[in-house]
Amino acid sequence: MIDSRPVLVNTRLDDPTADHVIGELHRRGVPVVRLDTGRPEGVTLAVGAGAGKDWRGDLRTPTRQVDPHGIRAVYHRRPSPTASTFPADDPAGHQRDFTTAQIRHGLSGLLVALPDCLQVNHPHRNAAAEYKPVQLTTALASDFTVPPTLITNEPEAAREFIRAHHPVVYKPLRHTDYRENGELRTIWVRPVTAEEIDSSLRACPHLFQKQVIKTADARMAVVGGESFTTRITLDGDHPDWRMDYSLVSFSPVEAPATVRRSAELYLRTLGLVFGAFDFAIDRDGAWHFLECNPNGQWAFVDPATTRGITVALADVLEKGVSP
Template sequence: MLVVTMIDDPTADLVIRELHGRDVPVVRLDSGDFPATLSVAATITPHGIEGTLTTPTRTADLSRIRSLYYRRPSGFAFPHLDEQNARFARTQARYGLGGVLASLPGCLYVNHPHRIGDAEFKPSGLTAAVTAGFQIPRTLVTSDPDAARAFIKANGPVIYKPLSTPLYRNGSGVSCTVEVREVVAADIDERISGTAHLFQRRVDKIADARVTVIGDQVFTVRIESGLLDWRTDYDQLTYTPVQPPPGLTSSLYRYLREFGLVFGAFDFAIDRDGRWWFLECNPSGQWAWLEPETGLPMVSAMADLLERKKTR
């Protein structure tokens, strides 16, 4: 079993502990450790890729990896090189080590890094959601201030949300992300033209739902908060395991098939009429914090999937 993630990943810690308890051999690595404390020697053969990945404490035989849990590895870094050489080295590492990790024969990926990349594009996710049968809020992606103002006037109330969530640090060095918030037409100025932005009609919601699909198992949790974005204050949240509404599960799997995923963390807004509105699916989303809050056996389900006891 191969687990690829950063050093500070409590979710991966829980899964690895469960696998160790089952006597499953696990090699954990962070691709960002390459080449300082991680090395690769891979040969392309008629049978696929053979060779080894070596960390300070483990060696993984590439031909014997049954499953790869790809979480949140850190990026490649070459601080000892000048900018031009560092750019070259990062590119070689990405296409070399990254290419090896993405090409293991017979391996179950949870999820495949290329499929994760495809699914992280919000316009692609919303389009796939419509195809899968979900309801989505009316959405605009634009760099045109006039188009943004017209959309807000026609569809208000409207929220702004980032198309991706790069890490920012405030003046005190504390990490933060761009806020999801309601906007009005008067908020829009020419700065909109500087890049792409996502605007979406605000759902008049009474609750949220996080639906986590792990292989053949679906874990549905209703989240009460009263917040526009429940992720801004976990102390205010109340969790209740619920059954998904009729037809939702089949749509979940249609969505995952569209991207070739076996895991997904789906977010929905539940309106006053009981309708579930698709907001997004994170192919590398967090989920383990829900187990102690709800008693749902999610860590065990992930270990089952990685052991290939159950796959869809």
């Protein structure tokens, strides 16, 4: 019997990572509805609940129509930040603030409330899993090796940590848009010395971590009980390989069994279906946990690994139930 229930993919228009999965679902004949809850132009809905029934009715995009009750899975990939454009004449933005909130709590809220529907990942679980302290706590409980780490806004505490664990790197606790003199800048992971720490540290908490003297990095995507790992080799010694992709090479690698088991435990603990783990591999071959992005990118790695992740995600979404 053919399953006609669609998979809904919630993402922005320019998302090549989602395109891989959508293409694979189309190849299998699985119906797909794509929308961007942050920019819902042309989307209409009329859904109701009550009298013993959950949300049923009509959700339409410019090209698709679906009864939310019949959605088998929602892939929350990378929707745009919610921003209403109504009304056009609203200098103070008060009405747009109101309509933006209604879109977020109405349309996005409907998708996360669907019963008997697989959420990859549920946005509430994604949000909780993005906190660095939660990641490190869960990593330690999952038996990962975690470098010594300090979160502080006390300058002398930072200096003492750096002296005790030199070399040390600084990391932002969350990727956030940052501007200097009006120019958008990226805050990379970078080495830091005790002499650099001054009173400006008191403005907010900062994360410091003992730097792993590494031979390579690794990115491991885990979904549906399978793991797909890429070794990342940098032509240079900067701790953040994302700075210049022209200096980076990717190749498939098998993660140690202990690392794979820890990753599965990590995802179960946080209620995640998918996770993208980053590791530093030291000179003795030990894998050190750096972070887990619950909705991390993966289409940039080597083609074989990209294909494996694509198929595994499509398998999970097509099945429509948690693995």
